[in-house]
Amino acid sequence: MDEMEEIFQHCLNSYSIEEKKIPVEISKKKATLARDVQDYQKAVAENDKSMIRGYQDIIKEDEYELKTFEEKSSFLREPTKEDFIYRWQQRTEFSQKVARYADESEMLCFHGTDIFGAKHILESGQISSGVDRLGHATSFDPRGKISATNKDTVDTSVGTYMNLTANFLYPAGCLFVVKPKDKTEYDQLSSTGWMIDNVDFKTNPDRLVAIVTTPENIERVNGWAQKSNIDTAKVMNFEGFIKRCKSRNPKDPRGKMQTPEKYSEIEK
Secondary structure (H helix, E strand, O other): OOHHHHHHHHHHHHHHHHHHHHHHHHHHHHHHHHHHHHHHHHHHHOOOHHHHHHHHHHHHHHHHHHHHHHHHHOOOOOOOHHHHHHHHHHHHHHHHHHHHHOOHHHOOEEEEEOHHHHHHHHHHOEEOOHHHHHOOOOOOOOOOEEEOEOOOOHHHHHHHHOOOOOOOOOOOOEEEEEOOOOHHHHHOOHHHOOEEEOEEOOOOHHHEEEEEOOHHHHHHHHHHHHHOOOOHHHEEOHHHHHHHHHHHOOEOOOOOEOOHHHHHHOOO
16 A cells, blocks of 8 residues: 555545544534633623623634534545545646746736635635634734735645645635736735735626636535626636646747647646
8 A cells, every 4th residue: 555545544534533523522612602601691690891891702702613613514524535636636736837837927816725714705705814804813814914925936825725635534725816906016925924915806806817626626616606796717626727827828838939729738
């Protein structure tokens, strides 16, 4: 058994363990919430204003954690070898292909997120920081800003943020490809901590270039996009995005221009 097969078998073995663990964790979180609600009611009965305010914040956090955990865990499913192999292949090849084929003049910015984050981005119609969406931080992104990479640093978005190969018990996430508000913002990416302003593609649909995800997610992501009136033609798999890059930057690795009919002859 080779290393990849061993990893996949480990994922299969972990699935039943994770499946049993989830309801236990949900019960624990519900018990914590119930206990804090009880303490809050006691504070109300005693008219302890400082404790009332404190428990209001605690209960709000309890409810958020419970809801988030339930929603995230709902994506659990048994891993398949097809998805496993596809994701490893893209983790190995995709970033290099983007660096090779994406046209610098397009000024593409990349924002990776897990499937839970992708759902909320599509429901809201914008990529924004947790502080803006929820009133409290869910990442390192400050108010009004989102993390982003460019075509040469996209590996960070793919490898670190979109759960491509971190946990095969859950679907991979999505890579949102967007345009910056202007050239200055794009040119200053590295000097601003690799961040750009929030992107609202409901009011500025042209700024959303693509939503890249795995074949497993296409139907799911299409459904979320359709409900938010987002162009489903922008939902594509990894190969589809590389094909798009090639069609807009028709140079082969030696710098010779290729005619459209030659696109299929460039690296598959």
